[in-house]
Amino acid sequence: MITVENISKYYQRQTILHDVSFSLNEGEILGLLGPNGAGKTTLMRIINQIVVADKGHITFEGNLMQEKHLLEIGYLPEERGLYQSMSVEHQISYIGRLRGMSKTDTKSQLNYWLEKFGIQAWRKLRIEELSKGMAQKVQFICAVLHEPKVLILDEPFSGFDPINIELIRQELLEFKKKGHAIIISTHNMNSVEEICDRAILINEGHKLLEGNVHEIRENHKEGIYKISFTGNMIAFANALWAGYEIIDKEIHGDDDFSVYLKMRQGNEINDLLNAVINEVKITGVETVMPSMEKVFVKTINAEKEIPHE
Incomplete structure (x- = not known):
C-alpha cells in the first residue's frame, strides 16, 4: 500500500531520520515505536507531505x-x-469536505460515527467545551470519516481511559478486516502486542528493528519458563541443580506456587520436569515471552553502545 524507501531528514546538521525504509501492506497494522525524539512524528509528516524529505521517496500503491x-x-x-x-x-x-466528500456523504458519515460512539448529544457543543478524551474521539472521527485506505495515527490512545482505548482498538481491528492499512505510533506497548502485525523500532533516526511482533518477541526470549505446581516449595527448590536459576515466584496458596526459572548450561525443559516430577505435582508449564516493552528497552540500551557515523 505504502513503500518508504531510504528516507532521510536533517535539521541544521542534526540527523532526524537516516535511510529509513519499510513497507505497509493492505489489511495490516504496523506499530511504529521509538523514544521521544526518535523521528517517528517527522516520518509520519513526510508521508503526509507536511515535511519534505532530504533523501529518498515514498510510493502509494506503486506510484510516487x-x-x-x-x-x-x-x-x-x-x-x-x-x-x-x-x-x-x-x-x-468541515474535515469531511476538505477530504473531498460530498455534503450528503459527510452528513451520513457524521451521523454514523456519532451514533456508533454514542455521542449524538455532543453535536452542538463547541470543541472548547469538550474534555480531552471527548475531543480525542472527535479527532479520531475526523481521521476516519472518509473511509481512507490508509490510516496514520500518532499516539491514538493518548487521553483515553481503558474503556475508550478498547473502543478505539476494536475500531482499528474492524478497519483491518476491511483491508485498510494502518500505521500506529504509540507508547502503549500492550496495544502493540494486541493489535499490531508488525513493528518497527526507530531510535535517533535509525531503524533498529523490524518484523512480525510475535517473531520479534520469540527472537528475544531469554530461556525463562513459568512452572506452576502444588506441593512443597522447599522440595521443589532442592530438586533443582546448578543448571537452573529461580528468578521469581508467586504464592497462590499454602501449597500452590508458580516459579520463574532461567535455563543454564544448555538444559532443556524436559530435564527440569524430570528433576522435579517426583517431588511436586506440575499444573502448568509455559515459556515466558518478553513483552514488547522489554524488547524495546533492551534494544535501545544495546544501541546506545554502538556509535553511528
Missing part, C-alpha cells in the same frame, strides 16, 4: 506519492488540531 493520494489517507497527528470555536458537527463536516 502525490498530493491526490492524501485523499486516501486518514491522519491523526499527535498535536491535536481542532478548531476550538467550532461545534462538533461543524468541525467534522
Whole structure:
C-alpha cells in the first residue's frame, strides 16, 4: 500500500531520520515505536507531505506519492488540531469536505460515527467545551470519516481511559478486516502486542528493528519458563541443580506456587520436569515471552553502545 524507501531528514546538521525504509501492506497494522525524539512524528509528516524529505521517496500503491493520494489517507497527528470555536458537527463536516466528500456523504458519515460512539448529544457543543478524551474521539472521527485506505495515527490512545482505548482498538481491528492499512505510533506497548502485525523500532533516526511482533518477541526470549505446581516449595527448590536459576515466584496458596526459572548450561525443559516430577505435582508449564516493552528497552540500551557515523 505504502513503500518508504531510504528516507532521510536533517535539521541544521542534526540527523532526524537516516535511510529509513519499510513497507505497509493492505489489511495490516504496523506499530511504529521509538523514544521521544526518535523521528517517528517527522516520518509520519513526510508521508503526509507536511515535511519534505532530504533523501529518498515514498510510493502509494506503486506510484510516487502525490498530493491526490492524501485523499486516501486518514491522519491523526499527535498535536491535536481542532478548531476550538467550532461545534462538533461543524468541525467534522468541515474535515469531511476538505477530504473531498460530498455534503450528503459527510452528513451520513457524521451521523454514523456519532451514533456508533454514542455521542449524538455532543453535536452542538463547541470543541472548547469538550474534555480531552471527548475531543480525542472527535479527532479520531475526523481521521476516519472518509473511509481512507490508509490510516496514520500518532499516539491514538493518548487521553483515553481503558474503556475508550478498547473502543478505539476494536475500531482499528474492524478497519483491518476491511483491508485498510494502518500505521500506529504509540507508547502503549500492550496495544502493540494486541493489535499490531508488525513493528518497527526507530531510535535517533535509525531503524533498529523490524518484523512480525510475535517473531520479534520469540527472537528475544531469554530461556525463562513459568512452572506452576502444588506441593512443597522447599522440595521443589532442592530438586533443582546448578543448571537452573529461580528468578521469581508467586504464592497462590499454602501449597500452590508458580516459579520463574532461567535455563543454564544448555538444559532443556524436559530435564527440569524430570528433576522435579517426583517431588511436586506440575499444573502448568509455559515459556515466558518478553513483552514488547522489554524488547524495546533492551534494544535501545544495546544501541546506545554502538556509535553511528
